[in-house]
Each structure stands twice: as C-alpha cells, then as structure tokens.
Amino acid sequence: MRQSYLKNAALMTGADVLLRLAGMGLRIYLANALGGEGMGLYQLVLAVYALFVTLATAGVSVAATRLMAEELSRGRAEARGMLVRLLAAGLGLGAFAMVAQFGLAGLAAAWWLGDARAAGALRAAAFGMPWMAVSAVLRGFFIARRRVEPNVLSQLAEQTVRIAAVVWALSRTQGWPDGSRCALVLAATALSEAVSTALMTLFYRREAARCFGSTAPRPPRDVSRRLWDILWPVEGGRCLASALHTAENMLVPACLALALGAEGGRDAAVAQYGSLKGMALP
Numbered sequence: 001m002r003q004s005y006l007k008n009a010a011l012m013t014g015a016d017v018l019l020r021l022a023g024m025g026l027r028i029y030l031a032n033a034l035g036g037e038g039m040g041l042y043q044l045v046l047a048v049y050a051l052f053v054t055l056a057t058a059g060v061s062v063a064a065t066r067l068m069a070e071e072l073s074r075g076r077a078e079a080r081g082m083l084v085r086l087l088a089a090g091l092g093l094g095a096f097a098m099v100a101q102f103g104l105a106g107l108a109a110a111w112w113l114g115d116a117r118a119a120g121a122l123r124a125a126a127f128g129m130p131w132m133a134v135s136a137v138l139r140g141f142f143i144a145r146r147r148v149e150p151n152v153l154s155q156l157a158e159q160t161v162r163i164a165a166v167v168w169a170l171s172r173t174q175g176w177p178d179g180s181r182c183a184l185v186l187a188a189t190a191l192s193e194a195v196s197t198a199l200m201t202l203f204y205r206r207e208a209a210r211c212f213g214s215t216a217p218r219p220p221r222d223v224s225r226r227l228w229d230i231l232w233p234v235e236g237g238r239c240l241a242s243a244l245h246t247a248e249n250m251l252v253p254a255c256l257a258l259a260l261g262a263e264g265g266r267d268a269a270v271a272q273y274g275s276l277k278g279m280a281l282p
Contacts, residue, residue, distance in 0.1 A: 008148045015152040022159050031279045033170045038178040040274025044113045045121040047249035054242040056097035056129045057136040059234030060090045064140025077218035085223050086137045094133030101126040117179030121186045128190030131197040138200040150203035154196045162192035
C-alpha cells in the first residue's frame with residue numbers, strides 16, 4: 001500500500017512539473033505569436049472561459065472520486081450503476097455550460113469584456129465543455145481505483161496535442177486579426193480536450209473489464225441526493241470564487257484604459273493587460 005502511494009505521488013508530481021514547464025513554453029510562444037494586444041484579448045477570453053469551466057467540472061471529479069470509492073466497497077453492480085449516473089450528470093453539466101457559453105458569447109464579449117472580438121474565441125472554446133466534464137468523471141473513477149497512470153498520460157497527451165495544434169494554426173495565420181487567431185487557440189484547446197477524453201475512454205474500457213467484469217449496472221441507493229449533496233456546495237463555492245476572479249480580470253483593462261486616458265485608448269490598455277497578465281505575472 002505504501003509503495004503504491006509513493007509511486008502515485010511521484011507520477012503526479014513529475015507530470016505536474018512537466019505540464020507546468022510545457023504550459024510556460026506555450027505561454028512564451030503565444031506571447032511572441034499574438035503580441036501584446038492579442039495576448040491581452042486571449043487573457044480576457046480566459047477570464048470568462050474559466051467561469052464556465054468551473055460550472056462544468058468543479059464538483060464532478062470530487063463527487064466521482066468519493067461516490068465511486070463508496071460503491072466499489074459495496075459491489076460491482078452498484079458501482080457500475082453509480083458510474084453511469086455520474087457520467088450522465090457530468091455530460092449534462094458540460095452540455096449546459098457549452099450551450100450557456102456559446103449563447104452568451106456575444107453578450108459577454110460586448111458587455112463584460114468590452115471587446116466584440118472575443119465572441120468567436122468564446123464560441124470556439126465552448127465545444128470543449130462536455131469533453132472536460134466526462135474526463136473529470138473518469139479521472140475521479142481512476143483515483144477511486146488508486147490508479148493515476150491514465151490521468152497522467154491523458155493530461156500529457158492533451159497538452160501535447162494542444163501545443164502542436166496551436167503552433168500549427170498560428171504559424172499559418174500570420175497577419176490574421178487578433179480575434180480570429182485567439183479563436184484558433186481556443187479551438188485547439190477544445191480539440192485537445194476531446195483527444196484527452198477519447199484516451200481516457202480507452203483506458204476505462206480496459207479497466208472496466210477488471211473492475212466490473214460482465215456485471216450489469218444496478219441503480220445505487222439515494223444516488224441523486226448523495227450526488228447533489230456534494231455538487232451543490234463544491235459547485236457553489238468554486239463558481240462564486242471564479243465569478244469574483246472573472247470580475248477582477250474584467251476590471252483591470254477598464255481601469256488601465258482610464259489611467260491611460262484619451263491618448264492610450266482601449267487597444268493600448270488591452271496590450272498592457274496582456275503584457276502584465278499573460279507574460280509578467282506568470
């Protein structure tokens with residue numbers, strides 16, 4: 001048991017370091033490829049995107065880990081039934097977040113962010129929400145099984161696909177408007193989420209044969225109450241924190257525009273925001 005914990009901790013730590021280094025390298029590339037104003041627009045999009053990501057995934061992974069650990073100790077049929085319910089709930093939350101972000105993209109860009117160019121990027125990013133929610137459920141399942149290798153490998157594959165797609169897209173669109181290039185970056189992110197989920201599904205199919213065998217799923221007891229007892233407080237708390245963080249990020253370029261005055265303008269404020277938030281602070 002102790003060896004397993006140490007192995008899992010080492011894998012997660014090593015993967016986290018690699019992912020952070022890869023993310024830092026991608027951020028440096030984006031700063032050079034998009035420039036200050038493009039990077040500022042990208043950071044503005046991420047501020048709203050993060051709010052919907054929180055809505056789609058915040059409590060799903062926690063609920064999946066806890067509920068699957070409980071049901072796996074009781075029996076295969078109930079555990080499989082719980083996983084089916086969790087996947088349905090995750091897919092529902094992801095689909096709701098996708099529709100909400102896609103539908104509100106124009107309004108959020110014009111009124112929240114003050115930049116209509118962000119609408120396309122927000123719409124492109126929305127298509128990754130259901131994939132992220134399903135991945136969150138499967139990650140919780142593997143953690144309940146005390147297996148972190150699928151999670152680590154899928155995250156590494158996701159980052160690799162994302163970097164490759166971003167570099168390929170931006171290297172072929174030099175001179176395009178900043179809004180279009182930001183939309184390509186967020187579309188690459190959605191694509192990488194889909195690839196990660198597909199890989200997680202392959203790992204799950206192999207693990208399910210060991211975990212469940214040919215047992216048919218059986219509905220577990222009080223599943224809705226137990227699920228929402230976890231989802232409501234986690235989703236509520238994290239969504240509130242994310243909303244406050246989003247509001248903070250929306251205020252910064254507005255305040256920079258006021259400080260710069262008429263000679264600076266909104267474009268200069270967005271460029272300074274990109275230099276500060278996208279390059280200096282990380």
